[in-house]
Amino acid sequence: MSNESFIGHQIKEITAELPASARLVAISKYHPASSIEEAYAAGQRVFGESHVQELIGKEACLPKDIEWHFIGHLQTNKVKYIAPFISLIHAVDTIKLLREINKQAEKNNRVIDCLIQLHIAQEETKFGFTYEECRELLSSNEWKELKHINLRGLMCMASNTDDMNQVQQEFHEMHAFFEEMQQMVINDAPQFNELSMGMSHDYPIAVKEGSTLVRVGSKIFGNRIY
Numbered sequence: 001m002s003n004e005s006f007i008g009h010q011i012k013e014i015t016a017e018l019p020a021s022a023r024l025v026a027i028s029k030y031h032p033a034s035s036i037e038e039a040y041a042a043g044q045r046v047f048g049e050s051h052v053q054e055l056i057g058k059e060a061c062l063p064k065d066i067e068w069h070f071i072g073h074l075q076t077n078k079v080k081y082i083a084p085f086i087s088l089i090h091a092v093d094t095i096k097l098l099r100e101i102n103k104q105a106e107k108n109n110r111v112i113d114c115l116i117q118l119h120i121a122q123e124e125t126k127f128g129f130t131y132e133e134c135r136e137l138l139s140s141n142e143w144k145e146l147k148h149i150n151l152r153g154l155m156c157m158a159s160n161t162d163d164m165n166q167v168q169q170e171f172h173e174m175h176a177f178f179e180e181m182q183q184m185v186i187n188d189a190p191q192f193n194e195l196s197m198g199m200s201h202d203y204p205i206a207v208k209e210g211s212t213l214v215r216v217g218s219k220i221f222g223n224r225i226y
Contacts, residue, residue: 006222007035007038007039007042007220007221008038008039008041008042009042010219010220011024011026011039011042011043011044011220012042012043014216014219014220015043015044017204018207018214019207021212022207022211022212022213022214023046023212023213023214024044024046024214024216025046025047025048025069025071025196025213025214025215025216026039026044026046026047026048026216026217026220026221027047027048027049027050027071027199027215027216027217027220027221028047028048028049028058028217028221029048029049029050029051029054029071029072029217030054031217031221033058033061033062035221036058036062036066037062039220039221040062040063040066045065045066045067046066046067046069046087047066047067047068047069048068048069048070048071048090048215048217049068049069049070049071049072050070050071050072050073051072052070052074052078052081052082055068055070055082056081056082059085067087067088068082068085068086068087069086069087069088069089069090070082070086070088070089070090070091071090071091071215072091073091073093073127074089074091074092074097076096076097076100079097079100079101079103079104080104080107083101083104083105083107083108083110083112084108084110086112087113088112088113088114088115088152088194089101089112089113089114089115090115090117090155090196090213090215091115091117091127091128091155092114092115092116092117093117093119093127093128093129095137095142095143098114098143098146098149099146101114101148101149102146102147102148102149103148105148105149106147106148110148111147111148111149111150112148112149112150113149113150113152114149114150114151114152115151115152115153115154115155115194115196116129116134116137116138116151116153116154116155117129117154117155117156118130118131118134118154118155118156118174118177119156120156120157120158120159120170120173120174121156121157121158121159121160121170122159122161123159123160126157128156131177134154134177134181135181135184138181138184138185139184144188150189150191151185151189151191151192152191152192152193152194153178153192153193153194153195153196153212154174154177154178154181154194154195154196155195155196155197155213156170156174156196156197157197157199158170158171158197158202158206164202164205167202167205168205168208168209171197171198171202171205171206171209171210171211172209174195174197174209175195175209175210175211178195178210193212194212194213195210195211195212195213196211196212196213196214196215197209197211197213197214198211198214198215198216199214199215199216199217200216200217200218200219200220203215203216
């Protein structure tokens with residue numbers, strides 16, 4: 001089986017096993033536009049990137065009906081480059097970043113969908129709000145004044161461990177917290193209904209625990225090319 005047909009096969013296999021409540025975000029970072037075209041030919045339309053320059057280059061040369069998601073740590077000074085076209089920013093990890101997204105969205109006469117990133121993993125290297133910091137943010141009025149962002153939900157990464165029981169427990173707690181936050185913001189953000197969790201190695205667990213967006217890269221595209 002060629003690499004091209006492998007990508008198409010994987011896309012179809014993964015999407016076929018996902019419930020109607022979950023969507024696949026194909027993580028295409030570090031892979032060439034030709035690989036994205038193969039996934040696109042298999043019907044995939046949602047792709048995730050984590051480097052601004054790479055994303056800009058791909059957006060310019062690939063079909064315009066692709067829904068681009070930014071999944072990595074986003075620096076405030078880079079927001080302006082993706083604000084004209086980005087569909088969803090998964091990893092909003094500070095109120096400062098949320099303000100900058102709002103500012104750049106306004107300049108582009110857009111409202112940009114955002115997810116708040118939670119830090120639930122054991123590693124210190126991950127970014128994101130703690131549960132308590134997220135509660136404080138969403139119970140405040142500041143985010144409600146940002147008229148050019150659309151808070152769609154939460155995002156997280158589980159601990160980098162082979163202990164799938166721990167991963168399941170983290171996802172389970174995250175989903176319970178997501179439901180708590182949904183109730184907190186229901187009057188101000190009725191569209192708060194996305195929970196982005198799960199990657200190539202743990203997305204089946206994430207889906208069972210209520211994920212609506214799974215971020216799958218290596219299982220589709222293989223190892224990074226560059």
